[in-house]
Amino acid sequence: xxxxxxxxxxxxxxxxxxxxxxxxxxxxxxxxxxxxxxxxxxxxxxxxxxxxxxxxxxxxxxxxxxxxxxxxxxxxxxxxxxxxxxxxxxxxxxxxxxxxxxxxxxxxxxxxxxxxxxxxxxxxxxxxxxxxxxxxxxxxxxxxxxxxxxxxxxxxxxxxxxxxxxxxxxxxxxxxxxxxxxxxxxxxxxxxxxxxxxxxxxx
Amino acid sequence: xxxxxxxxxxxxxxxxxxxxxxxxxxxxxxxxxxxxxxxxxxxxxxxxxxxxxxxxxxxxxxxxxxxxxxxxxxxxxxxxxxxxxxxxxxxxxxxxxxxxxxxxxxxxxxxxxxxxxxxxxxxxxxxxxxxxxxxxxxxxxxxxxxxxxxxxxxxxxxxxxxxxxxxxxxxxxxxxxxxxxxxxxxxxxxxxxxxxxxxxxxx
Amino acid sequence: xxxxxxxxxxxxxxxxxxxxxxxxxxxxxxxxxxxxxxxxxxxxxxxxxxxxxxxxxxxxxxxxxxxxxxxxxxxxxxxxxxxxxxxxxxxxxxxxxxxxxxxxxxxxxxxxxxxxxxxxxxxxxxxxxxxxxxxxxxxxxxxxxxxxxxxxxxxxxxxxxxxxxxxxxxxxxxxxxxxxxxxxxxxxxxxxxxxxxxxxxxx
Numbered sequence: 001x002x003x004x005x006x007x008x009x010x011x012x013x014x015x016x017x018x019x020x021x022x023x024x025x026x027x028x029x030x031x032x033x034x035x036x037x038x039x040x041x042x043x044x045x046x047x048x049x050x051x052x053x054x055x056x057x058x059x060x061x062x063x064x065x066x067x068x069x070x071x072x073x074x075x076x077x078x079x080x081x082x083x084x085x086x087x088x089x090x091x092x093x094x095x096x097x098x099x100x101x102x103x104x105x106x107x108x109x110x111x112x113x114x115x116x117x118x119x120x121x122x123x124x125x126x127x128x129x130x131x132x133x134x135x136x137x138x139x140x141x142x143x144x145x146x147x148x149x150x151x152x153x154x155x156x157x158x159x160x161x162x163x164x165x166x167x168x169x170x171x172x173x174x175x176x177x178x179x180x181x182x183x184x185x186x187x188x189x190x191x192x193x194x195x196x197x198x199x200x201x202x203x
Numbered sequence: 204x205x206x207x208x209x210x211x212x213x214x215x216x217x218x219x220x221x222x223x224x225x226x227x228x229x230x231x232x233x234x235x236x237x238x239x240x241x242x243x244x245x246x247x248x249x250x251x252x253x254x255x256x257x258x259x260x261x262x263x264x265x266x267x268x269x270x271x272x273x274x275x276x277x278x279x280x281x282x283x284x285x286x287x288x289x290x291x292x293x294x295x296x297x298x299x300x301x302x303x304x305x306x307x308x309x310x311x312x313x314x315x316x317x318x319x320x321x322x323x324x325x326x327x328x329x330x331x332x333x334x335x336x337x338x339x340x341x342x343x344x345x346x347x348x349x350x351x352x353x354x355x356x357x358x359x360x361x362x363x364x365x366x367x368x369x370x371x372x373x374x375x376x377x378x379x380x381x382x383x384x385x386x387x388x389x390x391x392x393x394x395x396x397x398x399x400x401x402x403x404x405x406x
Numbered sequence: 407x408x409x410x411x412x413x414x415x416x417x418x419x420x421x422x423x424x425x426x427x428x429x430x431x432x433x434x435x436x437x438x439x440x441x442x443x444x445x446x447x448x449x450x451x452x453x454x455x456x457x458x459x460x461x462x463x464x465x466x467x468x469x470x471x472x473x474x475x476x477x478x479x480x481x482x483x484x485x486x487x488x489x490x491x492x493x494x495x496x497x498x499x500x501x502x503x504x505x506x507x508x509x510x511x512x513x514x515x516x517x518x519x520x521x522x523x524x525x526x527x528x529x530x531x532x533x534x535x536x537x538x539x540x541x542x543x544x545x546x547x548x549x550x551x552x553x554x555x556x557x558x559x560x561x562x563x564x565x566x567x568x569x570x571x572x573x574x575x576x577x578x579x580x581x582x583x584x585x586x587x588x589x590x591x592x593x594x595x596x597x598x599x600x601x602x603x604x605x606x607x608x609x
Contacts, residue, residue, distance in 0.1 A: 029436050030232050036443055037239055043450045044246045045604070047398070052607070054469060059287055063257060066367075070390040076398075084465055085527075103542055122259075122288055133371075136306055140370055164472075167546055168539075187476040191455070194605045195482075198248070199397045201255070201405040202607040233435050240442055247449045250601070262490055266460060269570075273593040279601075324491075336574075339509055343573055401451070402600045404458070404608040 048077040048197040052190065055203055056085030056112065057121035058130060058145065064203045065148035071199075072155040079197070080152075081190040083162035086203075087169060088112050089145075090161060090176050097172035104170020111169065114177065115145040153180045160185050160193075251280040251400040255393065258406055259288030259315065260324035261333060261348065267406045268351035274402075275358040282400070283355075284393040286365035289406075290372060291315050292348075293364060293379050300375035307373020314372065317380065318348040356383045363388050363396075454483040454603040458596065461609055462491030462518065463527035464536060464551065470609045471554035477605075478561040485603070486558075487596040489568035492609075493575060494518050495551075496567060496582050503578035510576020517575065520583065521551040559586045566591050566599075 049071045053064045068078045082090055088111040100108060112118050120130045137144065143151065152159075159182045166173070166184065173184065183189075194200045252274045256267045271281045285293055291314040303311060315321050323333045340347065346354065355362075362385045369376070369387065376387065386392075397403045455477040459470050474484045488496055494517040506514060518524050526536045543550065549557065558565075565588045572579070572590065579590065589595075600606045 026229060026432060026436065029440075030229065030236070033236060033436070033439060033443060034232075036447065037236060037243065040443065040447050040450055041239065041243050043453075043604075044243055045248075045451075047246075049394070052469075054466070054609075060257070063255075063287060066390055067394070071394050074391060074394055076394070084469060103538070103545075106538075132306070132309075136371060139306075142367065142371065164548065168542060168548065187472055188480060191473070191477050191480055191482070191605070195453070196604075198399075199394070199403050200605050200607065201403065202609050203257075203405050229432060233432065233439070236439060237435075240439060240446065244442065244446050247446055248451075250449075252597070263460065266458075266490060269593055270597070274597050277594060277597055279597070335509070335512075339574060342509075343570075345570065345574065401602075402597070402606050404606065406460075406608050 045198045046077065046196050047075070048079065048193070049199045049201075050079045050190065050194040050197040051081065051200070052202045053080055053082045053086035053089075054084050055121070056087075056089055056118060058118040058133070059120050059122070060203050061086065061089050061115070061118055062145055062148065064201075065145065065152055067201070068157045069148060069151050069155055072152070072157055076198075078152075078155075078157045079160065079190075079193045080157060081160045081162065081185075081193075083165045085111075087161060087165045087171060089115055089118055090159070090179070090182075091171065092175060092177040093117070095175045097175040100170050100172070107169045108171070115149060118145065149177070149179070156181065159183070160189060162186070248401045249280065249399050250278070251282065251396070252402045252404075253282045253393065253397040253400040254284065254403070255405045256283055256285045256289035256292070257287050258324070259290075259292055259321060261321040261336070262323050263406050264289065264292050264318070264321055265348055265351065267404075268348065268355055270404070271360045272351060272354050272358055275355070275360055279401075281355075281358075281360045282363065282393075282396045283360060284363045284365065284396075286368045288314075290364060290368040290374060292318055292321055293362070293382070293385075294374065295378060295380045296320070298378045300378040303373050303375070310372045311374070318352060321348065352380070352382070359384065362386070363392060365389070451604045452483060452602050453481070454485065454599070455605045455607075456485045456596065456600040456603040457487065457606070458608045459486055459488045459492035459495070460490050461527070462493075462495055462524060464524040464539070465526050466609050467492065467495050467521070467524055468551055468554065470607075471551065471558055473607070474563045475554060475557050475561055478558070478563055482604075484558075484561075484563045485566065485596075485599045486563060487566045487568065487591075487599075489571045491517075493567060493571040493577060495521055495524055496565070496585070496588075497577065498581060498583045499523070501581045503581040506576050506578070513575045514577070521555060524551065555583070555585070562587065565589070566595060568592070568596075 051064055051068065053061060055061065064080065068080055071078050091114045093114040093116060120133055159179055161176070161182060161184050163184045163186055176182070254267055254271065256264060258264065267283065271283055274281050294317045296317040296319060323336055337347070362382055364379070364385060364387050366387045366389055379385070457470055457474065459467060461467065470486065474486055477484050497520045499520040499522060526539055540550070565585055567582070567588060567590050569590045569592055582588070
């Protein structure tokens with residue numbers, strides 16, 4: 001009996017000392033996990049969609065705005081980064097900008113002036129295919145590009161315009177469409193947004 | 204000496220009370236971490252690849268199926284969303300659909316009828332480049348588009364077809380290829396899949 | 407008083423037994439969370455950008471290198487996978503490769519030889535548009551494609567070249583540009599990198 005009691009006491013003692021030793025271990029484990037969890041949490045993407053709209057073809061720009069407004073309807077944060085041929089889509093056909101050099105004037109007249117002048121990537125056939133597609137879209141009750149841009153603005157789709165493209169093509173800020181949330185920026189800003197997005201597309 | 208003993212007892216007491224206080228803290232920390240971990244876990248992407256096949260060019264469609272079957276071979280879940288020019292690639296050249304209106308008939312005859320009629324995006328040269336590429340692929344033992352589509356079906360690549368594109372181009376469901384896992388849907392379905400995918404591509 | 411003491415002892419006992427029971431629970435919870443955290447951690451993407459450069463158009467290749475060098479400047483790991491029309495961009499115009507068959511020679515002469523011969527996707531206008539764009543870029547102090555490739559090499563952008571494309575187009579390794587970190591591989595390698603990347607783009 002004495003042995004038993006002695007053993008029990010030893011166990012109890014071990015248990016206690018074990019507990020107190022393990023207690024600080026537990027706290028260490030928890031602290032380590034906390035910082036790990038924070039790091040993992042930071043590296044997971046937000047409920048955001050980032051798109052580079054590089055193309056200026058009517059079909060692709062339409063697709064990008066259908067995706068953008070669709071994502072907004074699903075409560076995603078949506079960012080569109082317009083660059084290169086995508087940039088002239090956002091020009092306002094009713095506006096004029098002075099003070100352009102020769103190249104700027106040339107690009108300005110050769111590139112489409114806003115969403116109405118944008119053409120299909122295939123089967124444009126000197127404008128006939130594009131006209132056909134537009135009349136077809138009207139008949140089928142598909143929103144036009146102008147309507148989609150307006151809807152995107154109302155829904156809060158954020159638009160970035162590539163400053164380098166503006167500069168290269170000689171576009172001035174005063175000739176762009178009025179859009180609720182339009183910012184001029186560089187590639188770093190896009191990468192910053194995309195890095196943190198669940199979906200990224202190059203269109 | 205008395206002071207020492209008193210201090211020791213105080214410390215011991217503090218320790219104990221500290222322990223019991225910290226114990227409930229530990230449980231709180233663990234509960235907090237658990238829900239945080241669950242949230243993070245939900246926001247991480249599945250081992251899935253989502254592709255929008257917007258293009259109908261032979262080279263790009265080939266690339267999309269090479270990527271799709273390659274990803275399947277790596278045990279990824281693969282989803283392809285065919286829209287716009289990508290849609291006619293999935294037409295069955297042996298099938299006919301009646302009841303089309305004028306526009307539907309026109310689009311139907313102008314757009315490629317299935318994977319055999321699909322052309323290169325560059326150097327098509329009135330079909331010669333496409334023929335050359337096809338004979339070259341045969342010589343180099345690269346699978347044809349038809350073989351790749353069949354393989355994708357066998358491997359379980361899931362295909363979605365954009366309903367709006369079907370409607371716009373006047374395609375009927377009965378003129379599409381038989382494919383094991385083909386569903387008609389809208390952009391929301393694609394976003395739903397893409398949101399949860401490790402890789403998303405717009406092709 | 408006796409009752410009180412007895413109660414106190416009971417509580418103390420309960421507390422202890424509760425503690426020791428909960429202690430092993432705590433350890434179980436921690437172990438479970440640890441492995442869950444590890445799994446989540448593994449499934450989160452690295453600070454990496456993966457791009458498929460499928461296009462061989464000057465504007466798109468320029469965009470891909472502007473994005474690549476921009477991402478490197480932001481301390482991201484960057485991987486570019488050159489396939490199909492993107493492959494000839496990396497040919498060295500000063501090098502020749504012998505032992506080509508008829509098809510290889512034909513493709514070799516028809517496709518651009520390196521970054522200098524690459525053309526715009528739009529408004530090339532028999533080379534005039536491309537020349538205009540290049541002179542414009544010079545005037546606006548935008549880096550040329552050759553400078554961007556060199557910069558990418560210095561910054562440590564990793565380049566993969568698709569072996570199937572090399573084979574299809576009959577290109578030999580000895581006719582490619584010298585680049586610090588260039589590897590030949592298949593689609594599986596790309597997927598492997600992309601799966602683990604925060605941003606993936608198909609250009």
